[in-house]
Amino acid sequence: MVPQELWAGVDIGGTKTAVVLANAPPQVLGRIEFATQPENGPAPAIAQIEDGLRSLLAGAGAAPGDLAAIGVSCGSPLDPDAGVIQAPPNLPTWIDVPIVEILSRGFSCPVRLENDANAGALAEHRFGAGRGFRHVVFLTMGTGLGAGIIIDGRLYRGATDSAGEIGHVRLTPRGPVGYHKPGSVEGWASGGGMAQVAAHALAAAYRKGEKTVLLDGRNGVVSAREVGLAAQAGDRVALRILGISGRKLGMALAILVDLLNPECIVIGGLAMRLGDLILAPARKVLAREALAPAVAACRIVPAQLGERIGDVAALCLAMDAARDAAPQAG
Amino acid sequence: MVPQELWAGVDIGGTKTAVVLANAPPQVLGRIEFATQPENGPAPAIAQIEDGLRSLLAGAGAAPGDLAAIGVSCGSPLDPDAGVIQAPPNLPTWIDVPIVEILSRGFSCPVRLENDANAGALAEHRFGAGRGFRHVVFLTMGTGLGAGIIIDGRLYRGATDSAGEIGHVRLTPRGPVGYHKPGSVEGWASGGGMAQVAAHALAAAYRKGEKTVLLDGRNGVVSAREVGLAAQAGDRVALRILGISGRKLGMALAILVDLLNPECIVIGGLAMRLGDLILAPARKVLAREALAPAVAACRIVPAQLGERIGDVAALCLAMDAARDAAPQAG
Numbered sequence: 001m002v003p004q005e006l007w008a009g010v011d012i013g014g015t016k017t018a019v020v021l022a023n024a025p026p027q028v029l030g031r032i033e034f035a036t037q038p039e040n041g042p043a044p045a046i047a048q049i050e051d052g053l054r055s056l057l058a059g060a061g062a063a064p065g066d067l068a069a070i071g072v073s074c075g076s077p078l079d080p081d082a083g084v085i086q087a088p089p090n091l092p093t094w095i096d097v098p099i100v101e102i103l104s105r106g107f108s109c110p111v112r113l114e115n116d117a118n119a120g121a122l123a124e125h126r127f128g129a130g131r132g133f134r135h136v137v138f139l140t141m142g143t144g145l146g147a148g149i150i151i152d153g154r155l156y157r158g159a160t161d162s163a164g165e166i167g168h169v170r171l172t173p174r175g176p177v178g179y180h181k182p183g184s185v186e187g188w189a190s191g192g193g194m195a196q197v198a199a200h201a202l203a204a205a206y207r208k209g210e211k212t213v214l215l216d217g218r219n220g221v222v223s224a225r226e227v228g229l230a231a232q233a234g235d236r237v238a239l240r241i242l243g244i245s246g247r248k249l250g251m252a253l254a255i256l257v258d259l260l261n262p263e264c265i266v267i268g269g270l271a272m273r274l275g276d277l278i279l280a281p282a283r284k285v286l287a288r289e290a291l292a293p294a295v296a297a298c299r300i301v302p303a304q305l306g307e308r309i310g311d312v313a314a315l316c317l318a319m320d321a322a323r324d325a326a327p328q329a330g
Numbered sequence: 331m332v333p334q335e336l337w338a339g340v341d342i343g344g345t346k347t348a349v350v351l352a353n354a355p356p357q358v359l360g361r362i363e364f365a366t367q368p369e370n371g372p373a374p375a376i377a378q379i380e381d382g383l384r385s386l387l388a389g390a391g392a393a394p395g396d397l398a399a400i401g402v403s404c405g406s407p408l409d410p411d412a413g414v415i416q417a418p419p420n421l422p423t424w425i426d427v428p429i430v431e432i433l434s435r436g437f438s439c440p441v442r443l444e445n446d447a448n449a450g451a452l453a454e455h456r457f458g459a460g461r462g463f464r465h466v467v468f469l470t471m472g473t474g475l476g477a478g479i480i481i482d483g484r485l486y487r488g489a490t491d492s493a494g495e496i497g498h499v500r501l502t503p504r505g506p507v508g509y510h511k512p513g514s515v516e517g518w519a520s521g522g523g524m525a526q527v528a529a530h531a532l533a534a535a536y537r538k539g540e541k542t543v544l545l546d547g548r549n550g551v552v553s554a555r556e557v558g559l560a561a562q563a564g565d566r567v568a569l570r571i572l573g574i575s576g577r578k579l580g581m582a583l584a585i586l587v588d589l590l591n592p593e594c595i596v597i598g599g600l601a602m603r604l605g606d607l608i609l610a611p612a613r614k615v616l617a618r619e620a621l622a623p624a625v626a627a628c629r630i631v632p633a634q635l636g637e638r639i640g641d642v643a644a645l646c647l648a649m650d651a652a653r654d655a656a657p658q659a660g
Contacts, residue, residue, distance in 0.1 A: 077623075134489075135488060135489055147589075151481055151486055152484075152486075154482075156481055156482075157591075158465060158590060158591025158592070158624070159464075159465055159591050159592060159593045159624070159627040159628065160591060160623050160624060160627045161591075162588075162591045162621055162623060162624045163589065163590055163591040164589065164591075165588040165589065165591075165621055165624070166588070166589055168588045168620070168621055169584070169585050169588050169589070170581070170584075170619060251500070254499070254500075255499050255585060255589070256589075258492075258495040258496070258498045258499050259477075259493065259494065259495065259496055259499070259585070259586075259589060259590075260488060260493055260589075261487075261488025261489050261490060261491075261492045261493040261494075261495075262488070262489060263489045289500060290498070291492055291495055291498055293407075293490050293492060294488070294489070294490060294492045294495070296490075297489045297490045298489065
């Protein structure tokens, strides 16, 4: 029997954690998902990761020692070299968790840890909208906003694993708060920031007596998702909110294009759902703000992997870990 | 006789052009400098480059065919792959000059063309303040402002050779003009920008009747160099001007640190002469604006190669071209 290469991916989020088992080409053999419940500390979740992985392996007729590698994707900050998760904002009780050591011991295989923006960049570069490009920026646009950078086909982490923190860059002296910073890219253009932009726009609409479905029977607190749904239905106030955030996203894209001159910027999260509602104003500002040849050379596209991106990202890490651990071909 | 590897460097600027001949370790064997006079078109200058190089070779007892490689450093825009200079602002008559083809034919050796920010980054990384670091940003701070980026020890050019255009990034909606853009980093913090900041500050000083050596017998137009000299002598208005430009330089450094997380930012040109007069306010803003671990991991240092940087930069290109052309060691 030809030995089959088996990879495991673990995607640890603040809300839920997924464990996937796959083999080449890659093909998913099984998947388990559970609530992370960070309020209970890391121990129960790690036990569920290990149990889940063992049960997936058993289901595939394999033993724990058969894994070629495990990849773990998690929010920043973390130390990829030491393999330690360092209490990310969405997992405040996960203080210095040596996840790589724990899983290496349990499954006797290489384990790689990477932050979710970097892992997502690998996934979209290899299997999504960034395929075939050498220089790619992957922008995550969820509650927060960050970027993973691929240069010459390889992940660029920076000196202390914090390259790509475009969300922390200040666009205006004042403004909505993101990444603890008023007027930052994350403040203006992330999901969390968009909710602040919306609150401001809705207060103005209320004062002017302007009609919007976002105010119907509400106190003015709406999510980016609700703004998107209202905008898709043609609500003018919702479209105005997306225009504001979209134009600020365009300023951020211009910084990325002028500084990194990538072939492609792939935008995940909200951009996949909102599409041109947010990308059209962003592209317009980008064309005005950044150098024309660099703008012409750069595609701005929504991510392709959708909800699967966390699984694929973690599996990419496992594949890389397995490849790097394999004896070199002569 | 052991054959000696000979490299030639050509540094083409808007005012003057230098031709240098060197051998290992590297050691300069000879140097010729002449006025570029772009108003006469490229032909006479190229003839002087070729004549100068032949005379340097003859002086070293070598023949034109003995060169291992030639490196050419010049202002942007240019096409490094095609080897063509594309009418940079300081050489407006050098329209699509195939300098690599011309010199390859004349000297039968590999020729490499690179823009001056990139070539300067190579030079400071290899022989200057960036030695020993993997991820380095080199900031040129002359009439204009640009950057060369070294990632994993290698030059990063981007998709269309325009990576590192931090000078084009907008910091404020309005402000001094640089790179055709009001409020840009080049507008606020380059030599040309500083002169605009100075004009504004001097007008205010004049209105308030404030004393400054910069207004003595003048109409308010001063250069960045004069501002620097006055600041070194303790002139308060000059110090205020450098504070304004320095703080905006700090905003630019914060973008570089948050996005690229380099180990080192080397600043050439004005920063070498002005030192802490401009770097102290810049560092203060950087510490406030960028992520603390990334700031802690990044040294901000003046360039070390001084006036020699153009020579060393062009020679670095020649060394790389010779290395890449040499038969690979088994």
